[in-house]
Amino acid sequence: MELTPRFPTFLHGGDYNPDQWLDHPEILHQDIEMMKRTHVNCVSLGIFAWAQLEPEEGKYDFAWMDDLVERLWASHIHVCLATPSGARPAWMADKYPEVLRWDRFFRPRHFGGRHNHCPSSPVYQEKVTAMDEALARRYAAHPAVILWHLSNEFSGDCYCPRCQEAFRAYLRERYGTIENLNRSWYTSFWSAMYTSFDQIEPPGPMGQESLPAMKLDWRRFSTLQCRRFIEMEKRAVRRFCPDLPCTANLMEDFHDYDYFELSGSLDLVSWDCYPAWGRGDNTETARNYAMNHDMMRSFLDRPFLLMESTPSLVNWKKVNQLKRPGMHLLSSMQAVAHGAQSVMYFQWRKGRGGAEMFHGAVMDHDLREDTRVIRDVTEVGLTLERLSHLYHAPLKRPQVCILYDWNTRWALDYAEMGMPGNMGYLETVREHYGCLYEQGISVDFRNCERFDPDEGYALVIAPMLFMFSSGIEDRLRRYVEQGGTLVMTYVSGMVDGTDQAFLGPTPYGLTDVLGIAYQELDALYPEERNHALYRENTLLEIRDFCSIIQAGRAQVLASYTDDFYAGSPCITRSVFGLGHALYMAARLTPEGLARFYQDLLKDLGILSPFPHPLPHGVIVTRRADHLFLQNYSGREVRIPTDRCWKEMIHGQTLRDCLVLPVNGLLILRSEA
Amino acid sequence: MELTPRFPTFLHGGDYNPDQWLDHPEILHQDIEMMKRTHVNCVSLGIFAWAQLEPEEGKYDFAWMDDLVERLWASHIHVCLATPSGARPAWMADKYPEVLRWDRFFRPRHFGGRHNHCPSSPVYQEKVTAMDEALARRYAAHPAVILWHLSNEFSGDCYCPRCQEAFRAYLRERYGTIENLNRSWYTSFWSAMYTSFDQIEPPGPMGQESLPAMKLDWRRFSTLQCRRFIEMEKRAVRRFCPDLPCTANLMEDFHDYDYFELSGSLDLVSWDCYPAWGRGDNTETARNYAMNHDMMRSFLDRPFLLMESTPSLVNWKKVNQLKRPGMHLLSSMQAVAHGAQSVMYFQWRKGRGGAEMFHGAVMDHDLREDTRVIRDVTEVGLTLERLSHLYHAPLKRPQVCILYDWNTRWALDYAEMGMPGNMGYLETVREHYGCLYEQGISVDFRNCERFDPDEGYALVIAPMLFMFSSGIEDRLRRYVEQGGTLVMTYVSGMVDGTDQAFLGPTPYGLTDVLGIAYQELDALYPEERNHALYRENTLLEIRDFCSIIQAGRAQVLASYTDDFYAGSPCITRSVFGLGHALYMAARLTPEGLARFYQDLLKDLGILSPFPHPLPHGVIVTRRADHLFLQNYSGREVRIPTDRCWKEMIHGQTLRDCLVLPVNGLLILRSEA
């Protein structure tokens, strides 16, 4: 579903909770005035407003929202309308305790907090549906309303009897017979065999924790439960506005649900982005969030919304630092560079109480209208307006794809191997990603199911792809055969889609493609290191993991230098069909990894979109024909150039030298 | 209520548990003999003796206690008589489980341990009252008995249905209507609105944890619950001895109850003091406990009792070290210097079993009568006798007052801001206190409610006074206006008494007095530092917090040197009325803070009572006209002097040079 035409241009705005200020009309007045002054064109409304919208069971009160929507629209401010299912009123929890979830100790939660509904509760489903329909009936046709913001930051799972029953139903459907389930979960281990689906409970500390496959299925089921809830909410709002798109705000580095799966139920992906920007060098932080941006774009392969970010600081990290000057524009434009269609904030105005009363916001408690934050926000609003031509410009397909798969992430988390609970999948993907990121090379993400060998990627990287599911090995084989280049690492292809170890050589199904076979996995203590001798005279440093492999017909690019496997192959390259398959048997340190990719990208002719070398911390990202030159280095940087550049915010022409102050940004188009 | 005449002089003694030794008459005999030899004149009796006093329900056994009291009194040893409500017999918990409290997971506790009664339990209240009355009836008139020691170390709270109901009753009374409560707790946040008081449960991990104001009220309620329990016990014992004072032994750095409130129910403040005196430099430890002493004295503005301390070591710290030679006298006299009327120990004799069997005591398991500990204790006993003239000498009112407020402490603990859960209120108050302490300057403590601008303080310090309650801003304004000097810091005056953010500039109500306005709060990682350029050429180091302020008419005493707010004001001084108001926008390191106060005290003419400069670790404290010169430095120290001093323990006259060995003490009166 396309957002256009209701989506007019880049959205700029944020979460707005006027329900906290209904007895302060002067504040509501200031809100709208200041939105105009800060070039805000959109707010998310009603996210936690259930208690205001339905103060008593069945008695809806929309008057205040009617008024607000009208006043916003009168100032040309759009509305992302939230369903309030992220938290429910006390009267509901009191009357129908079943709406609250049970924790993993099988304890029913009491009323309080948020994001703690039981997704199976018929009462909650009924109440949410009724509320969503009422909202939809009333507001969907309003020209201000452009998007449904379903609930908030879905997360977690529930151990109540109904959810348990739903889990069993899911397993019945998935496995058909208990014998199948027993086989898939490998319940011959520790006498865990079930004779009836009725015996099964969710995995957890009170009961079964010894079956990784069961834990994996619990995560898949939890993803499905969330998806069903989203679909239920979608059905409710769609009854009255079939053409309004629905999103749900996702979260960074999220573990509990498979977002590739979940986003299948969304028309648009949106997410909440909270980096800890600090003093000095922010390059690693920038890398981690760039990767999140790219992943969010990849889920539906289209632009995404930055639904939440902070205009100044958050209040829930261990140490909460202010955004330094320049950082608000820089980080907002980072999102845009990677495909965002919006820059939205949590939140418009700081509340006077509650756990988030000191979370950064555009408007502060002091009611001032001339703060540093307001100036920063205004600058972003103006910049978005100046970049409006980019809004519809199609995104360019990257040349590189990284395989990132929730099933592998979960399986590695649950795998008792190597360094149990500390296998470092996410960090490893980040390190591989970073090698491309720092060279300005765009990346798509795919999971096993979604990977298509014919999408034309010049390079596919599969870091630690522990689980080969959906027959990924066949598609990777075809990809290489057809001329692609594949990079694979230690602990790949060890288990199948049910989390059972493959029998026979691994990486399963690809040993001939890679020309190697995995044999043993050694783990290093944090202070230990090994090295790989690479291209005859370069030593690459290794930490954490060394796998011992047998190189068949693969060419050895690097060999271990230390320990009893010194001399044995560490990095190999195999020619297969028209392509190449590389294998990295050990975990290189980031420096070593960077060197490896430098050479590989050069070999493959995958080039930075920027013609000059960039110092550490200066990142270039391309969107359409715009280059976003971003300085995260913490130092002022000067880049000599022999070209002529158009700077897109202020319209200057730049030549000879590009100057980037600390946290500086240049959005450039080559004039040459 | 005055203690005199039953209180004859400095008390010296400790917790005495003869009920553990009833089958060892030779031990009981040795006890009294050794009390006499160690100059013990008072013991606390019966603290955990309920099971002995009422071995079966309703059957009291006082025979052993009768005997003990008589024997003690025959040797002129006084008795602080305890009510045994700190722990109850197994038969009671077994028959009436309601006497035990519920934990914050709403789980009823089983029998065991101590300090775990339910304060609302009618059965417990009835049993305690009956026991207290029986004790009072029997012993209150006995000339040996001088004081009621109510229960023991009150602490904690209870989540049972009755306590929940009491919490709701408290809220009904406090807020009148649920609308008021909703407004005060800011329940518009996350849809937390209540429609009935009946929906409210105590805050905690099973339910509502997102409302700081609710958590604060739970603490206030818990304080009240404890106070009610104390009042109940007082009523019981007063029925038979209206003129005997009541105390309860408080604890160091206590968090859970507001001791300013609680001590309103006590005739006398007493407390239990357990520093970790170690090898080497003990100055910081001395500072922390001096502050506790001063606070205990401040609660009722009168001398206090040191109810427990150890004659050698404790057994419950991570590492339990012996008191080094000299330290027992030094630390005991520290208490006296700050206003103690007693030096009492936990405990007289080590028990043979139980969790505290290895806690230090006067008498050890080996039954020896010539131990180092016994010699140390005897020395303290003798010294107290020699200082008896100090007992009635009135305390001198300090020139300096520090505002310390439990409401602010709780609010900062619950505030999600800066470094959540790690705002460092107590440590910051200690650091400010230390700057005065190390200069020998006495300090009173006041909370917001108790602060009186007309008490004549030359200097009032309000470190991190986050919450302005009870209209403190008006009294501070008046204080400055009338000529006082006020020091205020970052994060002051941000929330009102219901823990809601003030709207408008902060510190609330004092921006004109201070001549500044707070704008933003930056937090520093532990390894990060900023600096303030002070008085043109001094760099003061800053850690943790930098607030950015706008200086209006205030004079800038110091400016930041680093980061994007370099050059902006860090310390300011404003003239207001006849007084001065200083603002410290950042957290100085202790060295920087010391420098700041050095100058300030000099400007204000607030002088050390000792005429010569003292090296680090040598502290002087004045009580009446006695100077307690204390050496915590871990080194021998020699202080040249041109005066003539009378040493008050041994009566020598000292001149030319005062010599303090490691842990040395001189109690001096100037003869000049």
Add this chain to the structure above:
Amino acid sequence: MELTPRFPTFLHGGDYNPDQWLDHPEILHQDIEMMKRTHVNCVSLGIFAWAQLEPEEGKYDFAWMDDLVERLWASHIHVCLATPSGARPAWMADKYPEVLRWDRFFRPRHFGGRHNHCPSSPVYQEKVTAMDEALARRYAAHPAVILWHLSNEFSGDCYCPRCQEAFRAYLRERYGTIENLNRSWYTSFWSAMYTSFDQIEPPGPMGQESLPAMKLDWRRFSTLQCRRFIEMEKRAVRRFCPDLPCTANLMEDFHDYDYFELSGSLDLVSWDCYPAWGRGDNTETARNYAMNHDMMRSFLDRPFLLMESTPSLVNWKKVNQLKRPGMHLLSSMQAVAHGAQSVMYFQWRKGRGGAEMFHGAVMDHDLREDTRVIRDVTEVGLTLERLSHLYHAPLKRPQVCILYDWNTRWALDYAEMGMPGNMGYLETVREHYGCLYEQGISVDFRNCERFDPDEGYALVIAPMLFMFSSGIEDRLRRYVEQGGTLVMTYVSGMVDGTDQAFLGPTPYGLTDVLGIAYQELDALYPEERNHALYRENTLLEIRDFCSIIQAGRAQVLASYTDDFYAGSPCITRSVFGLGHALYMAARLTPEGLARFYQDLLKDLGILSPFPHPLPHGVIVTRRADHLFLQNYSGREVRIPTDRCWKEMIHGQTLRDCLVLPVNGLLILRSEA
């Protein structure tokens, strides 16, 4: 009960779970083939096979096991037959929830995991008995079956109502009257007195945690519960095979049960040995496991079985490293050197799923038959065959005995003293043991009950023997009197068998023997050190604990150099009767301890069985007339020799120089 004749020679094999592979006949075929090739002669069968053996209640399926036993035996492979009580089928937990234990929060566990039965459950007892009898009836007479492997790694305890009742029954029997119990538990502390046994619950965080004596009794009771369970299983299997020995696999450094007690119910001790062998110097690891081996041998004073070890790596440590080349043979022969009659593995083949799917095994997922692991295992199999003459050679009684007592271990864990919870008993015993171990001197272990002064030890060491139970002081006195040498340390003899402090001087009953009396215990922070001046010019370093003692007629060997007790005695020696009693008042660092023992052993003429000095990390262990020379140093080592040696694995004669590569091993017999 002797193992012979069914036990033919050193056992070599491991846990075998064919029940996981019944649908893979080719795997079962490969298993047997590879067992033959790797010289495996024994497997442990059926450890977690209950669900396979009794898939429905009362319906046994032995067909697969019949088949396996036959096939194994056809290849001359023996069977240790396991009872499957370590885990139970889901149907049983479902139908009879009582079979699952309750945790210390009094919560019933749900189905899952292993080792979590309720030992008191009548249903579980009945089911286990029936299963064990069925197995015994069917297999006990089979010539392949040589041993009962009862359950698996017994551990833990249960808080269910039945186990609580059993605890009370145990206490009734132990104490007779509640008055006795009150006295022994010292319930006069904190009013903890019980008036009826019915009031007593197990100690724990929900109730009573303040009585160390009670916690100790809970551990003793738990040991008894386990022992009863073992006896029950023994009765069941003995009904059909009275002459087959029973073992249970014990665990390293085990805390929860008293293994001296428990092994009283076993015919044979076996244990599971999982060192973290790493790169570099493994000497400390070798020491810790050598000590375990020696302890296992000491429980029944006879050879033991190594029931589990890994042929490559484990999967449950924080960092799981491969065994380096040589280490598998070296570590296997370490067990043999200390008295093992077997080298067995967990496990024969890696499962495809479950928590242990990546635990090292002989056969890997890749199905290869030529792995490094297989070669290592084969080498061990061959070596065991070559050493078969050692199998029946009697073990030589060591000259040195260390007292190690579970009661002291528990009492020190529960003692609130010194460094509570961190008294370091096990580590201290290891350090004393290590001083003998590194000199090649064999050691027996005894607890207080088992120590016999007439066993002829030349030296008895009692590190930190906090609790004197079973009148140990009398036997130690007699031991010294008769000419023995005793080493005793700080915190010895402080409490009696009910964990009550002795009254009077300590070490209780031995102050005249030792010629000293204990006075005070000082604890040092981790970074603090003291020293002892030893033999006039040697400084021994001290950490953690310094006790202050009064030396009576003992000779002072070393005195403290620092702190206020500088100059006071630290190590003393007393002549008593015909023997000597040494006392060590402080915790020496390992270097200091080594120096102390070096001198002492020299004085006593206790010599290494190897004639030449050995560098650090090279350990010699004697079994019968074989010397096992083991290189754990991480470096190649060359040892010049003037003797002529027979190397027992390959049969060479060695002279001039013995060469040990990294992880090298030489099994030698002197030819001189």
